[in-house]
Amino acid sequence: TTTDKNRLRIAIQKSGRLSDESQSLFKRCGMKINLADRRLLAHVANMPIDLMLVRSSDIPGLVMDGVCDLGIVGDNTLEEHALERELTNENSDYDKIMSLKFGACRLSIALPEETEYQGIQSLDGMRLATTYPRLLTRFGNDNNIKFEFCKLNGSVEVAPRVGLADGICDLVSTGTTLEANGLKEVEVIYQSKAALIQGSQPLSAEKQKTLNTLIPRIEGVLKAKE
Numbered sequence: 752t753t754t755d756k757n758r759l760r761i762a763i764q765k766s767g768r769l770s771d772e773s774q775s776l777f778k779r780c781g782m783k784i785n786l787a788d789r790r791l792l793a794h795v796a797n798m799p800i801d802l803m804l805v806r807s808s809d810i811p812g813l814v815m816d817g818v819c820d821l822g823i824v825g826d827n828t829l830e831e832h833a834l835e836r837e838l839t840n841e842n843s844d845y846d847k848i849m850s851l852k853f854g855a856c857r858l859s860i861a862l863p864e865e866t867e868y869q870g871i872q873s874l875d876g877m878r879l880a881t882t883y884p885r886l887l888t889r890f891g892n893d894n895n896i897k898f899e900f901c902k903l904n905g906s907v908e909v910a911p912r913v914g915l916a917d918g919i920c921d922l923v924s925t926g927t928t929l930e931a932n933g934l935k936e937v938e939v940i941y942q943s944k945a946a947l948i949q950g951s952q953p954l955s956a957e958k959q960k961t962l963n964t965l966i967p968r969i970e971g972v973l974k975a976k977e
């Protein structure tokens with residue numbers, strides 16, 4: 752319908768580590784979210800806003816391409832996607848409106864317990880399994896070392912055990928998954944949190960008005976959490 756154009760569209764993770772916190776942030780902002788029918792778009796009943804529920808790895812692209820006006824995504828996913836787009840000369844512009852207070856984790860290199868670790872240089876030439884080859888390459892370039900990759904989108908932590916890789920570069924929060932898989936964390940290469948991002952395309956006057964109302968509410972919710 753024509754009125755849909757005037758509704759601010761925000762991409763959030765459908766299910767996973769960021770989905771509950773993303774939804775509860777918006778609920779605390781006063782949104783009445785109609786999630787009952789599990790569609791791609793969830794209408795907010797009392798504000799001109801729609802939430803698009805998608806895979807977190809799709810969120811940077813949806814915002815950069817202007818399909819969604821805003822998104823909540825981890826810095827890790829965002830930065831990896833932006834680096835990938837820079838390589839392929841696709842539009843990688845966005846604005847980070849604010850860092851949120853959830854989804855904290857670190858991207859780390861981990862090796863099997865039995866592998867002796869003698870500093871960053873000893874990683875040179877290793878084959879690492881990761882979902883984040885671009886962030887890993889940047890770390891390698893900054894430290895004058897080269898890696899080989901095995902790109903995996905899940906179960907990265909089993910790669911060394913099955914002989915796919917010498918080690919991994921994966922997200923860590925508590926470290927229990929590493930420990931359970933006989934791995935030790937040797938280098939932290941990136942610190943991440945969830946962020947609220949906006950595409951670089953200008954918003955319509957109606958959407959901008961909605962956003963101007965939303966931002967102070969989000970700031971209020973974050974303040975109250977301190």
Ligand code: ATP
Nearest residue numbers: 767768769806807808825828854855856922923924
């Ligand atoms: P999707 O399947 O939705 O594309 P995903 O597989 O990355 O994404 P999750 O495992 O739910 O889904 O992770 C979503 C985000 O949560 C990560 O990108 C990261 O920013 C954050 N996060 C926080 N702590 C961790 C952790 N310990 N492990 C993985 N991700 C974490």
